[in-house]
Amino acid sequence: MPFDLAACDALLADPNWSDWRWQMRRRIHDETALEAWIDPTDDERAAIEATRGVFRWNITPHYASLMDPHDPSCPIRKQVVPTMDEMRPDLVGVEDPLEEVAHSPVKNLIHNYPDRVAFCVTSECAIYCRYCLRKRMVGDAEMMMRKDELRDALDYLADHAEIRDVLLTGGDPLSLSDKNLGWLLGELRQIPHLEIVRIGSRMPVKLPQRITPELCAVLEQAHPLWLNTHFNHPKELSPGSFAAVDRLLRAGVPVGNQTVLLRGINDDAETMRALVNGLVRMRVRPYYLYQAQVIGGTAHLRTSIEKGMEIVEALRGRTTGFAIPTYVLDTPFGKVPLNGSYVLGRAGDFVVMRTPRGPLWAEPNPLPPREISTLPQIDLPDGIATISTEADPFGVEKRTAPMEA
């Protein structure tokens, strides 16, 4: 059945449209529901079937309303509708490139920096982004946190006086009810050495209706509290998102943004400039631009590191200074700013860089066909640290031993 304009109009006019729980209940997760919004291609239809059981698929009606019904290259559609590219050969062995599981002393609590932790308080999300860093756990019922597991994590935080900053992440922490989130924030606020709480949430983008006055009242009780959201494209800057961010700011919650650089979605300077300019109009500070992680099934969405450096360079001098995000790669040794002072050069399919903690890191990053590297060409140093994978991604010898810079 083709795109159904009448069904789409009926949903947009539904009196429950602004109710976030209605939006969650009406999430799209089958072909028939999707046809109310777009005319799916044969490839998309095949991928919906093929990815079943591989990675969960859900889209809120709000986010679906931003999709182009007829253009499969729509940047919104490409973030959330599966395509057969996800099933093509990739570094499928890599589920956890940041070694988060190895750094989790208790379930879903990642302690990789001395004074900070990331606490995955839920595996639930309102949508499932096809490039998600935490595909290994989001959407997986086994990775939801029971109350006793939350208690174990809270005990760990209370026992470690060196932790001053906790990031609530997931999944999406704002998919918790106000009551459960309020309880959790209250428990965190009982821990005297926790100076700040941060929340990572894509709700202002994918389900801005979730940012209710009641939720803002809960957040206001937990200050100092910061929120980082995740806009990737100017099409996502909807009136609903503007209103949601405004409510957060009025509740005293500073809002920053983390964008993931994605091929065919935002990997050109004009799109990125429109995005960051829109964000500062919204009073959201563009914070990080992330190089997409090497997650199985996402090769079609990853860019070269040279492309990201070129985009950030093109922003400099052409927009407000604080609108320019820091382009980074997250590694098990910390976040590496991808600029000339950290990036040492290209060694074939790897980009070699210094890391904040010292060891050199080789990021697997093959150049797309016809793209020419602008980095110095170097030899891959012996013994350099790289992604740990059983697969041998590019036919080079696997090297995992760290080496000091």
Ligand code: SF4
């Ligand atoms: S909202 Fe964030 S955690 Fe959830 S699927 Fe998207 S990228 Fe992953």
